[in-house]
Amino acid sequence: MELNYGASRQQPRQDAAMQRFREHRFGQFVHWGLYAMPAGYWQGTEYRFAAEFLQKTANIPEPEWAELAQQFSAEAFDADAWAALAARSGVKYATFTTKHHDGFCLWPSQYTDFHSGNTPAARDFIGELVAAYQRHGIDVYLYYSVLDWHHPDWRYRLESAEDQQAFKRYLDFAMNQLVELAQRYPSVKGFWFDGTWDESVKANGRWTWEVEQRLKELIPGLIVSSRLRADDLGARHRDSNGSLMGDYESGYERRLPDPWDRSVCEQDWEACMTIPQASWGYHAGPWAKRTRKSAAELIDMIAHCTSLSGNFLLNFGPRGDGSIDPEDAALAEQIGNWLAQNGAAIYGKGVATNWSYPGWGYYTQEADSETVYAVVTKWPTARRLRLQLPAGERLLAATLLREPALQLNPQELETSLFELELGNSSEETLVFELTTAAAEEQSWTEPNPDV
Numbered sequence: 115m116e117l118n119y120g121a122s123r124q125q126p127r128q129d130a131a132m133q134r135f136r137e138h139r140f141g142q143f144v145h146w147g148l149y150a151m152p153a154g155y156w157q158g159t160e161y162r163f164a165a166e167f168l169q170k171t172a173n174i175p176e177p178e179w180a181e182l183a184q185q186f187s188a189e190a191f192d193a194d195a196w197a198a199l200a201a202r203s204g205v206k207y208a209t210f211t212t213k214h215h216d217g218f219c220l221w222p223s224q225y226t227d228f229h230s231g232n233t234p235a236a237r238d239f240i241g242e243l244v245a246a247y248q249r250h251g252i253d254v255y256l257y258y259s260v261l262d263w264h265h266p267d268w269r270y271r272l273e274s275a276e277d278q279q280a281f282k283r284y285l286d287f288a289m290n291q292l293v294e295l296a297q298r299y300p301s302v303k304g305f306w307f308d309g310t311w312d313e314s315v316k317a318n319g320r321w322t323w324e325v326e327q328r329l330k331e332l333i334p335g336l337i338v339s340s341r342l343r344a345d346d347l348g349a350r351h352r353d354s355n356g357s358l359m360g361d362y363e364s365g366y367e368r369r370l371p372d373p374w375d376r377s378v379c380e381q382d383w384e385a386c387m388t389i390p391q392a393s394w395g396y397h398a399g400p401w402a403k404r405t406r407k408s409a410a411e412l413i414d415m416i417a418h419c420t421s422l423s424g425n426f427l428l429n430f431g432p433r434g435d436g437s438i439d440p441e442d443a444a445l446a447e448q449i450g451n452w453l454a455q456n457g458a459a460i461y462g463k464g465v466a467t468n469w470s471y472p473g474w475g476y477y478t479q480e481a482d483s484e485t486v487y488a489v490v491t492k493w494p495t496a497r498r499l500r501l502q503l504p505a506g507e508r509l510l511a512a513t514l515l516r517e518p519a520l521q522l523n524p525q526e527l528e529t530s531l532f533e534l535e536l537g538n539s540s541e542e543t544l545v546f547e548l549t550t551a552a553a554e555e556q557s558w559t560e561p562n563p564d565v
């Protein structure tokens with residue numbers, strides 16, 4: 115059907131900026147703001163829900179919540195320390211919350227008083243982070259929540275002429291803030307949008323289209339997530355013809371596609387994930403701490419996304435004073451150590467098109483390259499790894515990426531089916547670089563009965 119504000123392309127972008135994004139594969143998400151101070155607690159009660167939602171879960175009146183800004187001194191905030199840890203963790207890009215649902219801005223916006231310049235900290239945190247991360251060679255993306263609990267003109271639904279007028283004022287405010295961010299921080303590589311699911315936004319597909327156009331005029335090559343976009347009829351992420359809007363699919367929030375679902379490879383996509391089960395902002399309570407993921411689980415997710423040509427955006431929620439939770443720092447270092455040894459299987463890699471999902475881990479491959487990597491994340495109890503190669507291929511060798519290098523000689527069980535004896539390697543995520551060759555011609559073709 116004819117749309118004025120639907121998808122602007124059918125095929126993935128092939129420009130250098132987009133290629134750089136997809137080759138990065140692993141990014142850091144950072145959720146930080148006023149909510150990091152109460153950290154899931156209010157008046158002595160632990161609220162077992164996402165810490166960045168505390169204003170709603172604890173039914174805190176807006177003026178009382180806004181008062182938190184007068185305690186926001188962030189005395190331990192150190193952008194360079196954040197960036198140095200991010201670099202050690204192996205991330206190649208970072209996405210920072212500039213304004214979350216509570217409306218508090220981490221930059222001195224000229225369009226509201228509710229910002230970090232009007233706090234005891236009196237700092238432009240976004241400006242400091244953009245500079246520090248770029249000094250460490252990490253690309254920066256900016257998160258912006260369209261949903262805004264603070265702004266008097268925000269509306270969830272448009273049920274009256276007054277609602278329409280108010281929400282028009284709100285959308286003008288949001289557009290002004292987005293242009294302000296693009297003009298203050300023109301070196302950022304993209305915008306990550308959130309809080310666009312309400313009826314009020316879905317009824318304004320044209321505005322979402324205009325935001326994408328305006329920001330890309332200001333920053334050529336800019337990358338915009340699909341979550342910004344609604345079309346003429348209110349369809350989100352994909353327009354009413356099923357075509358992806360924005361530059362990559364950003365609907366995977368705390369979930370990954372099935373590892374065998376090759377349909378997701380048709381477009382660029384990114385999954386975002388929390389370290390605790392369900393809090394993006396720092397939550398100090400046992401509810402969050404006991405659900406923390408291990409380095410092995412997160413490495414599995416990085417390889418999982420790479421094996422389907424997607425990016426993995428891992429969230430860190432710094433504490434209210436601006437320091438990084440030591441447990442998060444340790445996790446970041448563990449992941450970075452693994453990537454330092456095995457990053458060849460992740461950075462710049464994607465789906466190994468002709469290789470089926472093996473179950474014990476993931477195959478990854480660089481487009482137009484013969485080299486395939488096997489990332490073993492689920493150890494077979496028999497400690498023998500079976501590899502079903504594409505028809506007509508045979509496995510010559512499997513070389514461990516980790517030092518000390520170890521080359522395993524595969525045993526051929528039958529045509530294109532090989533086995534590696536893993537021995538008593540320690541229980542960690544191993545990566546093998548696979549060397550393959552065309553199998554000798556067979557005198558007969560294998561029967562394939564329709565059983």
Ligand SMILES: C[C@@H]1N[C@@H](c2nc3ccccc3[nH]2)[C@H](O)[C@@H]1O
Binds near residue numbers: 145164166308309367
């Ligand atoms: C990237 C994530 N998206 C935000 C969010 N808000 C929601 C409201 C309803 C259901 C899911 C949500 N996720 C979370 O607070 C976080 O910023």
